[in-house]
Amino acid sequence: xxxxxxxxxxxxxxxIAEGIKTYSSRLKHYTNFSISTLKEKKKWHRTKSLxxxxxxxxxxxVPTGAFTVALDSRGSQFSSESFAxxxxxxxxxxxxxxxxxxxxxxxxxxxxxxxxxxLLSLSKMTFTHDMVxxxxxxxxxxxxxxxxxxxxxx
Amino acid sequence: xxxxxxxxxxxxxxxIAEGIKTYSSRLKHYTNFSISTLKEKKKWHRTKSLxxxxxxxxxxxVPTGAFTVALDSRGSQFSSESFAxxxxxxxxxxxxxxxxxxxxxxxxxxxxxxxxxxLLSLSKMTFTHDMVxxxxxxxxxxxxxxxxxxxxxx
Numbered sequence: 152x153x154x155x156x157x158x159x160x161x162x163x164x165x166x167i168a169e170g171i172k173t174y175s176s177r178l179k180h181y182t183n184f185s186i187s188t189l190k191e192k193k194k195w196h197r198t199k200s201l202x203x204x205x206x207x208x209x210x211x212x213v214p215t216g217a218f219t220v221a222l223d224s225r226g227s228q229f230s231s232e233s234f235a236x237x238x239x240x241x242x243x244x245x246x247x248x249x250x251x252x253x254x255x256x257x258x259x260x261x262x263x264x265x266x267x268x269x270l271l272s273l274s275k276m277t278f279t280h281d282m283v284x285x286x287x288x289x290x291x292x293x294x295x296x297x298x299x300x301x302x303x304x305x
Numbered sequence: 306x307x308x309x310x311x312x313x314x315x316x317x318x319x320x321i322a323e324g325i326k327t328y329s330s331r332l333k334h335y336t337n338f339s340i341s342t343l344k345e346k347k348k349w350h351r352t353k354s355l356x357x358x359x360x361x362x363x364x365x366x367v368p369t370g371a372f373t374v375a376l377d378s379r380g381s382q383f384s385s386e387s388f389a390x391x392x393x394x395x396x397x398x399x400x401x402x403x404x405x406x407x408x409x410x411x412x413x414x415x416x417x418x419x420x421x422x423x424l425l426s427l428s429k430m431t432f433t434h435d436m437v438x439x440x441x442x443x444x445x446x447x448x449x450x451x452x453x454x455x456x457x458x459x
Contacts, residue, residue: 166327169320230378231431274428276444277385290430 152241153183153248154291157212158284159205159255161188167281174288181295187212206260209252217248219267221259222283226270234290235297253283306395307337307402308445311366312438313359313409315342321435328442335449341366360414363406371402373421375413376437380424388444389451407437 162168171186178184189208213219218241229237241249251271252263264270273286296303316322325340332338343362367373372395383391395403405425406417418424427440450457 164324164327166320166323169323170318173318173320224384228429230429234430273430274440275382275384276388276427276440277447278440278443282440282443286428286430286432286436289432289436293431 152238152246153185154178154251155184155217155248156186156251156253156284156287157209158186158188158253159191159209159280162281162284164279164281167279167285170285171288174285174292178288178292178295181292181299184291200257200260201255202257202260203262205255206263209259209263210266213250213252214248217250218246218269219250219252220269220271221252221264221267222254222273222287223259223264223267223270224272224275224277226272228272228274231290231293232297235294238294239298251287253280253287255280306392306400307339308332308405309338309371309402310340310405310407310438310441311363312340312342312407313345313363313434316435316438318433318435321433321439324439325442328439328446332442332446332449335446335453338445354411354414355409356411356414357416359409360417363413363417364420367404367406368402371404372400372423373404373406374423374425375406375418375421376408376427376441377413377418377421377424378426378429378431380426382426382428385444385447386451389448392448393452405441407434407441409434 162171175184175186189212191205191208252259252267254260254263273283273290278286293303316325329338329340343366345359345362406413406421408414408417427437427444432440447457
């Protein structure tokens with residue numbers, strides 16, 4: 152199963168970018184994983200809000216048939232173990248690709264949250280979107296070590 | 306009010322250490338803040354488990370009268386806004402120092418969690434203790450920007 156993260160812009164914090172690189176390369180030993188940084192228009196042909204325009208960009212970047220997970224603090228929380236079981240469930244359902252959608256400073260549009268297959272909350276607290284990226288990659292890596300029965304996750 | 310984080314060992318991930326440094330220096334513009342890295346004995350005079358010995362070290366490093374917050378995934382979750390309100394509540398109660406206790410790989414001993422004034426959970430998910438440190442420093446910084454009515458936290 153392929154996991155693809157959709158980023159609206161490049162990761163600005165250098166130390167976070169470093170962390171994402173570290174965990175991405177570890178994760179790739181276990182599964183097909185990629186990050187796509189979408190190109191936002193410098194000047195949007197603004198008909199709606201920035202959040203709505205970003206939502207359109209995110210949704211058109213999701214391949215047909217992919218399972219979509221939108222990161223939203225109002226979503227469901229999982230323990231690391233239950234998130235690992237969730238991934239196994241997706242595999243058993245024959246899902247080939249999961250796309251993770253992370254919003255900008257204003258969050259995700261209702262078009263994105265409304266159409267997502269799962270709303271996932273990492274914490275009740277608000278973190279920078281850069282940090283959310285790092286947390287998610289680390290949790291994906293942790294999930295695969297849990298699935299493999301390895302020591303890291305303890 | 307002073308916030309002091311007690312770390313059981315130095316932060317191993319270089320990128321996390323970098324992030325902690327960044328947010329610590331930002332936080333210091335708002336409040337008295339420090340991190341104490343406790344010195345674990347190379348060879349404990351092991352009477353109990355490592356977790357218990359670490360618990361003893363943590364508890365004896367807390368100054369008399371300090372308010373203690375133990376990081377534990379079974380603890381209370383707060384939104385960033387309600388965490389900021391919590392800090393204001395402590396200030397109004399005249400608390401002079403808050404100590405944050407973060408466990409090692411085995412977590413915190415029941416002596417620590419049982420005697421803490423607050424059990425705080427950042428997420429249902431498990432993160433590395435290095436990451437927990439970074440999350441906490443970022444949330445403290447965020448709380449002070451919320452208290453100051455500043456833009457960062459959005």
